[in-house]
Amino acid sequence: MKFSFGPVQYYWPKEKMIAFYEEVAESPVDMVYLGETVCSKRRELKFQDFMSLAHMLREAGKRVTLSTMTLLEAPSELRELRKYCENGEFQVEANDAGAINMLVQQGLPFTVGAAMSVYNHHSLRRLVQMGMNRWVPPVELSEQWLRELLSQPVVEDIRDSFEVELFAFGHMPLAWSARCFTARSENRSKDQCELCCIKYPSGRVVRSQDQKEVFVLNGIQTQSGERYNLVNQLPQISKLVDIVRLSPQAEGTVEWLQKFIANQAGAAPLKLEHGDCNGYWLNLAGMVRSA
Template sequence: MKLSMGPVLFFWQREAVYQFYRELAEQPVDVIYLGEAVCSKRRELKTQDWIDLGRELAADGKQVVLSSLALIEAESELKTLRRLCDNGDLWLEANDMGAVQMLSERKLPFVSGSAINVYNARSLQALYRRGMRRWVMPVELSGETLAAILTDAQALGFADQIETEVFSYGHLPLAYSARCFSARARNLPKDNCQFVCLEYPQGMPLASQEDQSVFTINGIQTMSGQVYNLLPEVDEMKRIGVDLVRLSPRPEAMAEVIAQYRARIDGTDDGIAAIPADAVNGYWYKSAGLVNTQR
């Protein structure tokens, strides 16, 4: 089983991004996803910067995958997508069907991101026939559903030709909108957002009237209010055929999280994995997403 690091979903200063990846290059992570997957207005790093950074990390022995936007609305965003598809070296994570179409036309292998709705083996097979060689399970699906999909894929005869990846740590990316909620919270229009996301490197927390953490606002993206953590479920993921466990970047304590997951994957920990009391794992157990289910 491999350990992957997803793209940075929050808006960080340029130097913070480079510092994160300088440190990550020394960490026991097998696969690194790079790029802007949320909002095209976030331009601390340009498209070529991401490609160059990816080539540097690949030279350090990491498998690098570039990530595309999950919501494409403008010709300029299509132009960026074409540049990513034509980078010549690195795989692309397709986060919308426009990217799937471009990659399929070019006969390039790709990763299907969690923003692509794959809820059964037939959908997975359709993507496989278009060039998909790895898929990330939609975050709202359960372990039981995943096992059923993989069993059906085996019966259809293509399961051994693809890799399965599960989002296992971080704020869950739940939904996308044409509106920017971070700008709206500051009474700013989207076209003049003043890049307020930079002030919230872990997103903007949103609580209910009962002060329960419900969501995290991240520009046009709505995320879970609490951190999803499937560390205790790694052994079960191995059993049902998961190939990669994905961590999502946060600005603090990622080295510790990487070490915990690496030890769990390699079987070098004490065999007892508990998640923090303020973490959640409900979706994996077909429960409400904000539930912490210790089993």
């Protein structure tokens, strides 16, 4: 079983991003995803900056994939998408149907991200036929659902053709909108947001009236209020998936990777922290934290 770092979901200053990936280069992670997947206005790092980081990480022995935007709303974003799909060096994680279409036209293999919401075996087989060689299931799928899906005859005979990568750590991306919720929370319009997301390196928490953290606002993206953490489910996960994905956090990402690696066989279980959850994987309500 291999481990990956997904794309940074939040808006961090350029210096913090570069420092983070320099730390990643020295870490034991196997795979790294690079790219802005949430908002095109976040331009601390441009395409060439991500390509430079990709070269640095590849030289450090990491498998690098470039991740595309999830919600495209303007012609300029399509032009940026084309840069990623035509980069000529690194595989691309497609997070919308437009990216898949571009990659299929070029005959390139690709990863399908969790935002594509692939829930059944017929869709999975069709994507493999189109060139998919790695699949990230939707974050709300349970172990039972994933096991049943992968055991379907139309999938079993092509299972060697693609890797399964599971989102196993981080605030889960749940929804995207044309509206910017972070800007709205500061009484700003989306067009005059002043890039306020950069003030929230872990997103902005939304609490219910009883002060429970129900969501995290991250620009146009809504995340789970609880942090998904499957560190203690690794023995079950290893029987189903090829890659375990950790979503980068503002602090402690590499330390959590080391905890995951240490617990692959379940010999080093951890008491989940307050604010962690694992319900979806256990076929329970998503916010549940179960031992």
